[in-house]
Amino acid sequence: MLSADSPPDDVARRIADLSEQAHRALLLRRLLVVWALPVNVALLASAVSYFVLGTPGWGMTTLVSVISVISVVCSAFLLYRQYFKVRGMAIELRELNQARREQLLEEVGSGDLLSAHKRYRVYLPDAVRAYRRQARRYRSVHNSLQMVVISGSIVTSVVAAASVSMAPARWVAVGLSLVVAVTAALSGYGKYRERSVNLQFTADSLEREYHSVELRVGKYRRFDSEQAAYAEFANEAEVLLDEHAKRQQQVGPAVLPDTLV
Secondary structure (H helix, E strand, O other): OOOOOOOHHHHHHHHHHHHHHHHHHHHHHHHHHHHHHHHHHHHHHHHHHHHHHOOOOHHHHHHHHHHHHHHHHHHHHHHHHHHHHHHHHHHHHHHHHHHHHHHHHHHHOOOOHHHHHHHHHHHHHHHHHHHHHHHHHHHHHHHHHHHHHHHHHHHHHHHHHHOOOOOHHHHHHHHHHHHHHHHHHHHHHHOHHHHHHHHHHHHHHHHHHHHHHHHOOHHHHHOOOHHHHHHHHHHHHHHHHHHHHHHHHHHOOOOOOOOOO
């Protein structure tokens, strides 16, 4: 494990490598979530329909039931393992970022206003990562709810049409309609898409200011002194955070906890 005493290049290289590994692990976890939810729900629905209707025969019903149970158990086990793997990577990556930040703070020093502004800039990437993490969370919730609404509406229409000739299917159609209605109401009330867009916009804006002040591009080209440039940077960052808070208040109360930790 690398620490703050490690060379800066080693810490930065380790952060880059671990970030790539964490990205691949997250993709795998998302695939497992798709397997654990929509695929298993479809398998279980097929098993229940075969059991209720009884048209394919007991052999096919038993086969589909066994496959459904195996799929649910395997997907739950793999998703459980992948969850803790991703969590371990996130903890290690956070520790590496802390070590890197301590190295940067040692280079900056303290004691004057310019140093305070530079130290403020050192902590800004943590806020950017937090905003983006929360934006991905809200975006995932929004996409999941929309998937339930769309797929539920289609399945409800099919079941409602089948209920004309099969009375037991009417209660299934009623249950599916209730699920679709509740999901659509939750999606509209939570406004997860708007929250995700706001968080992503703030993260991108803060990151642009973070790089612009160091490279002296954009609005920072007009400053001759480093102290004036960093003072403007701190002001712009605070303005962006204040505007973000106002936009979040306009969206309304969050159904999910709006935390950045």
